[in-house]
Amino acid sequence: MSLLVAERSWLTDPEAAAGAVNELKNHILVPHANQIPVIESEARFKAVAAGRRFGKTKISASILIDKMLERPNSIGWWVAPEYKNVKRGYMEIVAQIPPSLLAKPAPPSTSQNLILHFKNGSVIEFYSAANADAMAGAAVDYVVFDEAGLVGSGDAWNQLIRPTLMDRKGGALFISTPRGKNWFWEICMRGLSKHVGDRDWAYWHYTSLDNPTIPDIEKEVEESRRIMPEMFFRQEIMAEFISAAASIFNLEHPDAVLNGIAEPNGQTVFMGVDLAQKEDFTVITASRAGDRVPVYHDRFNSLRWADQRERIRMAIRELEDRGAEDVRVGVDATGVGSAVVEEMENEGMNIEKIKFTNQWKESAVGVLARDLQNGDAHILRDQIDEFEHYEYKITPSGNYKFESSVGHDDEVSAKLIENFMHHQLGNAEFKVIPTGEPEAAVKDTGLPTKLTTGDDADPLRDRLNNPAAWGGASGRSGRGFR
Ligand SMILES: Nc1ncnc2c1ncn2[C@@H]1O[C@H](COP(=O)(O)OP(=O)(O)OP(=O)(O)O)[C@@H](O)[C@H]1O
Ligand SMILES: [Mg+2]
Known part of the structure; x- marks a missing residue:
């Protein structure tokens, strides 16, 4: 595990090493069984289609951090459709990095310039695909594209990101809940293809049921099957690429x-x-x-x-x-x-x-x-x-x-x-409240008034009970729906 050798003093000073182990315990992600194949695969380009709450963001963060520690002076990019998805990924990455590995403290998530500097010289930059022009032309070692299915086209990947991986033979991880047969589907199909041009690609498919860390996941999923329209259930939970x-x-x-x-x-x-x-x-x-x-x-x-x-x-x-x-x-x-x-x-x-x-x-x-x-x-x-x-x-x-x-x-x-x-x-x-109504409009319905934000603290059901989460772009405000 590259984290263990990231700080040289840990190898020579037993006290520093003991402190480090404690720090690691608090930060490092222990992958669940269905995340391990994605970590262990040596494919240069990996695509994962997975249901909501599978642990996509968590595992991508862990993989990107590991890449940065493995090779000093690496450059990593975290790309997501919109600023709010980017911010969620940023917070996840920061939560997984033991602070002693950073050369300077992580900026607040509201910062205009989200960037993390590791002591070993590696750097992670964060970009929104909606603002692809901001992607600075550099030689990049690893790119994570979270919720890639929610991006309108493969242009950012093909024109801006892919060329940055040429110099250093960088790799990429695309991970998303499907959204029809769009460019993310094409990327996933490259992982299935036997074509020689696609031999760098690998693909995995998981449903929400494949996250063993969520208690009673079977019950949660059964409940979602009952409350969601079938087509959304198949897409969001079973991670099917439904027809357009x-x-x-x-x-x-x-x-x-x-x-x-x-x-x-x-x-x-x-x-x-x-x-x-x-x-x-x-x-x-x-x-x-x-x-x-x-x-x-x-x-x-x-x-x-x-x-x-x-x-x-x-x-x-x-x-x-x-x-x-x-x-x-x-x-x-x-x-x-x-x-x-x-x-x-x-x-x-x-x-x-x-x-x-x-x-x-x-x-x-x-x-x-x-x-x-x-x-x-x-x-x-x-x-x-x-x-x-x-x-x-x-x-x-x-x-x-x-x-x-x-x-x-x-x-x-x-x-x-x-x-x-x-x-x-x-x-x-449950109540469906008109879009844009103030929170107070639902205050006496006896239903939760908390907005769905996709926080870890939200149980699966909270997200699924919220029709906004079935359909609209992931991370879109849940306001207006109950
Ligand atoms: N390896 C793990 N260890 C512990 N908990 C995990 C692990 N992987 C995922 N989880 C838990 O599963 C939940 C979902 O994780 P995460 O946010 O990464 O999923 P996601 O697939 O990105 O979800 P979304 O579809 O909402 O973006 C979280 O509550 C997280 O704590
Ligand atoms: Mg996520």
């Missing part, structure tokens, strides 16, 4: 699709309205609070706002006549919708205004997909077609786009709003 586009809603649960509407039976009813814009339809859907069974559905294509408002009023009146205790209405209040909502409010209606942003949609689609898959939310048989054609697409940078492959998505949009109302105002399992 496919239908998102799984309607196989026997309770997912119902034949007709039921009566409100004295319950509160949550209504979602997607207003027609341009050539669209207006869709009004509603379901009762207790079991989310649909109690109302209407679809029409009048573009006159007055007609649309009148139909919403009629729907509320009808539901009240049929015994609804209360009807809570959610409307997409973005764009032209905001004027309609304002008029309805002027008429004395109590409307929940939904800001239908991309981020809101990403969260709401994930939650609805999960709820349908578990039979907790229900659609009507007539709506099947639109739900089956509702697709996700993974962009090269690992973001999601949700849209209909056939055109109309108004049924889905109305249902997203309705289902959101159940989570926000009803008794659905």
